[in-house]
Amino acid sequence: MARRPFRQVWDFLTRLKVAAVLVLILLLLAALGSCFPQIPPPAAVDAEQLAQWEAHVQARYGVLRDLLGAVRVFRWFKSPVFLVPLVLLAVVTLMCTLDRWRVVCRRAFRSPVSGSDAVFTAAPHTSRLTGLPAADLPCIVRECLRQRGFRVRSARSGDVINLRGERNQLATLATLVTHLALLFLLLGAGLSYGWGWREGFIIEPDESVEVGHGSSLALRNDGFSISRYPDGSVSTYQAQVAVLRGGQEVKRGSVWVNQPLTCDSVGVYLQGYQGGGNRYSVTLLAVHDPGYGWVIAAMFVLLASTTVTLNFPRGWIEARIEAGGLLRLAGWAERHAFDFEREFAALVRELSHWAVSTQEDVV
Amino acid sequence: MLIGLAYGMLWAAILAYFFHTRTGRGWTGWLATGSTVISLGLVTAALVSRGLAAGHWPLTNRYEFALCFVWAIVVVYLLVETSWRERQAGAWVLLAALLVATYAVTRSPDEQAIAWLLPALRSPWLQIHVLSTLLGYGAFGVAAGLGLMRLVPGTASEGEGGAGRLFVSGEIERTMERALALGFPWLTLGILTGAIWAQNAWGRYWGWDPKEVWALVTWLWYLLILHLRPLRSWRGRRLASLVVVGFGVVLFTFVGVPWLVRTVRLESLHGF
Incomplete structure (x- = not known):
């Protein structure tokens, strides 16, 4: 009895509509x-900058500032209002994955060759052909299915031969992979937020600053160069940066806007510059982000699995050959197998050409 | 010059497609497709010449992005027309392209001028990020045109059976869903490559910048559509409505976010 309320909650949360509402x-x-x-x-980490920013917000929103601040609109994406539905969506995604895991694996790896009789009446596409050459029929059907990209298995039961053609059978797993990738993406984002850090520095020429955050690294500005377009606007700029540990240089390189320097999982990014002539101070950003790799890997997996889910839909055709050259066909495909109906009709047409005297009944 | 001609040809193509839908005459169909192909050729020529003159890919401001957006919608539409061997959706789909083209041609000369490449845009991720996003947007534009066609009374017959020259609603919906299936992975790739580029340039892959937020909103909207699609009660006109609204979200992400940033005086790193 205790399982019943749990089951009801589980069934409710694994409904597609709940996920859609959360999205x-x-x-x-x-x-x-x-x-x-x-x-x-x-x-957020510098009291002086925070005071400046709050003064700026106060000037803009006036009396509404306190009200908006109370509902945390200025930290919206870190507020419970946003994070609670996000976490709930992650939980629902995990539950859906667990809920469907067995069924999907069974479909992907253990689909039986011969289904029940009901398949040949209840499937979305069915057909019945007679007058076909009984002896050659298994080979003919197998070849027709193979030519259309189906992987064919067969089983005999007395006088009845069953054939099952499966296409993109493993694509069924892609939905689960998509959901898992989403969870890993959120996990990576959590790692970035919880264990990552960023620190900005303005470094004068030939000077160095400690990075901090327990990294024992320091950064030194060894030079800066800038190139300009004919109208004087900036084309590109770069800083020569040395990374030091205990006063010893461990890495050196050029840092461009799109080309950071990485040392011991700390990335050094060029954010800007001040000064002129031959003396430029540079604004560098040191970043440690343990979640980045997870997030990008999860997004690549997500991309691959959504591509498979949406563009390589699963479909199967089941054939039952009975005594006297009677052939019964049933076909099913996922909704986005857009041409399946046409393909099934073409298969029936092709098979009917083999008949000595055929009666065709396509549904 | 080339863009003006392309814009004119786009109008001509839409009129020809409407005329073709009404009369069903073969020559009007060829005229419509021909005008579309010429329009596409002119936009392509304009983009290539602009790229050669600038010395970089024409993907660096909203004017250039709009031209590429039109290009993407027309290319995806012509692929659909070729595979469908039908032209009845042409007028509806090209309306989406015309909307974006109108935005492009009404930009001020300053916005249309070729600009130097900003240091932040000097990255191979620019092409990969923008082109993948564009292909996604182009597919969503085509889906929206088909959705509009599905919604307008008298353009499609209900159910699966044909009725004279009226397009079958089931066929429109299937093609609309096919366009979504094409567009969603491209949008995902666009966001993924944008995240990698942002990490390289700014040291963070996601910063809740208004443009990033609206890219997420767009992605979530289409994710929502993909989740509602299997539900029988959401098929048909309701799904078509969501797809049309989805294109509105795409357009807001493209042109609405800069307006939002200006109006609410937000900070955004996506100023280009």
Whole structure:
């Protein structure tokens, strides 16, 4: 009896509509959050910058500032209002994955060659052909299915021969992989948020600063160069940066806007410059982000699995050959197998050509 | 010059497609497809010449992005027309392209001028990120045109059976879903490559910048459609409505976000 309420909650949360509602809530919350300025990351850890930013917000929103601050619109994407539905969506995604795992694996790896009789009446596409050459029929059907990209298995039961053609059978697993990838993506984002750090520095020429955060690294500005377009606007700029540990140089290189320098899982990014002539100070950003690799790997997996799910739909055709050259066909495909209906009809047409005297009945 | 001609040809193509839908005459169909192909050729020529003149890919501001967006919608549409061997959706789909083209041709001369490449845009990820996003947007534009066609009374017959020259609603929906299936992975790739590029340039793959938030909103919207699609009660006109609204979200991400940033005075690194 104790299992019953749990089962009801489980069944409710694994419904497709619940996931859809959560996605809708999240996108509405994200859209709402985009309408308000968010506290920039440097201000969140620097009291002086935070005071400046709050003064700026106070000037803009006036009396509404306290109210908006109370509902955390300026930290919207880190507020419970946004994070609770996000976590709930992650939980629902995990539950859906667990809920469907067995069924999907069975479909992918253990689909039986011969289904029940009901398949030949209840499947979305069915057909019945007679007058076919009984002796050659298994080979003919097998070849027709193979030519269409189906992987064919067969089984005999007395006088009856069953053949089952499967296409993109493993694609069934892609939905599960997509859901797992989403979970890993959120896990990676959690790692970035919980264990990552960023620190900005303005470094004068030939000077060095400690990176901190227990990294024992220091950065030194060894030079800066800038190139300009004919109208004087900036084309590109780069800083020569040395990474030091205990006063010893462990790495050196050029840092461009799109080309950071990496040392011991700390990335050094060029954010800007000040000065002129031959003396430029550079603004560098040191970043340690243990979640980045997870997030990008998860997104690649997500991309691959959604591509497979949406563009390589699973489909099967089952054939039953009975005594006297009677052939019964049943076909099923996922909704986005857009040409399956046409393909099934073409298969029936092709098979009917083999008949000595055929009666065709396609549904 | 080339863009003006392409814009004119796009209008001509839409009129020809409408005329073809009404009359069903073969020559009007060829005229419509021909105008579309010429329009595409002119946009392609304009983009290539612009790229050669600038010395970089024409993907660096909203004007150039809009031209590429039109190009993507027309290319995806012509692929659909070729595989469908039908032209009845042409007028509806090209309306989406015309909307974006109108945005492009109404930009001020300053916005249309070729600009130097900013240091932040000097990255191979620019081409990969923008082109993959564009292909996604192009497919969503085609899906929206088909959705619009499905919604307008008298353009499609209900159910699966044909009825004269009226297109079968089931066929429209299938093609609309096929366009979504094509577009969603490209949008995902666009967001993924954008994240990699942002990590290289700014040291963070995601920063809740308004443009990033709206890219996420767009992605979530289409994710929602893909989740509602298997539900029988959401098929047909309701799904078509969501797809049309989805294109509105795409357009807002493209042109609405800069407006939002200006109006609400937000900070955004995606100023280009």
